[in-house]
Amino acid sequence: MDAVQVEVLLQTLIAGILLGGLYALIGIGMTLIMGVMKIINLAHGELMMVAMYLAYWLFVLFNIDPYLSVFIAAPLMFFFGMAIQKYLINPVLKVESILPENQVILTVGIGMVLANLATILFTSDYRSVPVEYASDAWYLSDFWRDSPVELSLSVPWSISFLFAVVITVALWFFLTRTDTGKSIRATAQDMDAAVLMGVNVERMRLITFGLGAALVGAAGCLFIPIYYLYPALGGRFTLIAFVITILGGLGSTVGAIIGGLILGIFESLTATYVGMGWAPVGRFAIFIAALIFLPGGVASILRRQRLGK
């Protein structure tokens, strides 16, 4: 390999990790909901789309930077998620005779309504937020004059990635250090036992759905400076989140982080070495491979390791 090829590979890996960090954030939200509710939230990408429009309009109308919008959109999405759980999903949960699949179908419906409402309100135009740092980048040669390879790091991509990391770490602290966080994990592991220990499971469901929506909402804001926006984008990201959740192992947070990174790197590699348009093909190839060769996802490997020690 000559220097140029090494450069391309490293650059591709960097892009993959940056993308993977954001993917992880999307995946964690879905996997949390999956763990506690035992259903896949197929409106996940649409929730992200809603948050993106929020960030977009906050920028256009009030000139609020998308990175600041994280602190506005994520809390709003938290309440939006809780409202969906309380007024739409809970009533369906109460009807015992219908299949759990119906809750999943309900989320599909919610997603469709959101996507089509967005189309009615905002048309199906592609939009993007013209932040001034959109094409800024850091170059390795600025820091290390004699570097044998030249690498660049996009400023908005790296900020978004850092935000994603900080949010993920904060979430980890919440889930492992607070009673509410532990109660959410306990509910996911054994609902009846959680009830016996005094956990208000219904409240945990509300918080979890809110949290999932807030996380994907935050991811939406982080995508705004580096991506474009249109109403139908939700479906695409729902699929991405779904792939990450399967890849990570249903309900596993650590699995979702690793799954997100794998997917990001893999897509980036396909885009560089096969062709831009092939990235989704790569995504689904890895999805099918995961289902065939690693049905339990990354979580099953982690679990095996932990039990083996």
Place this chain on the structure above:
Amino acid sequence: MLKVKDIDVFYGDVQVIWGVSFHVKKKEIVSLIGANGAGKSTILKTISGLLRPASGEVLFEGRPIHTIKPFKLIEMGIVHVPEARRLFVEMTVEENLDMGSLKAEAKKRREQTKEMVFELFPRLKERRRQIAGTLSGGEQQMLAIGRGLMSLPRLMMFDEPSLGLAPILVKEIFNVIKRIRDEGTTVLIVEQNVKQTLSIADRAYVLENGRIVMEGTGEEMLRNEHVKTAYLGV
């Protein structure tokens, strides 16, 4: 302290508990014994609110508890150590104990109670950072009991605490249960290990096909002909 009055319980359309009444007095060890499928666990689940009685009532210190939300029972001082332990298997030993002390009163004394649990089960202290799912069966049962104790209960209900344990551990668990009572907690225990249970129980009820067919003190039961032939294999 606990009074179960004439309850009927159904699983779907099938009635499994027929007009069961019994009571537990303060600082007693009361045991429900009976064969597999007699309805023992069902009764505990009904007391702790996971199931609802179709008729009859459950009173704790005179207050009806069969109508309140199940997660609130722990605040009243009732804790249920469920069958098969039902630990949070992907959490550490310590996190499981934390889950036992969510209510404000218990949370305030969390570290103190933890020390007490560790004193009772030194093995748990050694393994405090270990994932609960990796513990042995005996350790898991200790953790399940410890988790229950963390809520500072006034009534503790055990469902088959000796299930699947080696004889020496069974003895240890029963000693612990006795000690818990001696320290002031009332105990209601459901067991298939009839001999051991009766030897620590103040009173016992025999449950057959969802009905109570006999009651008496632990000693009386151990001497009873029917109990002997049906449950002690004598």
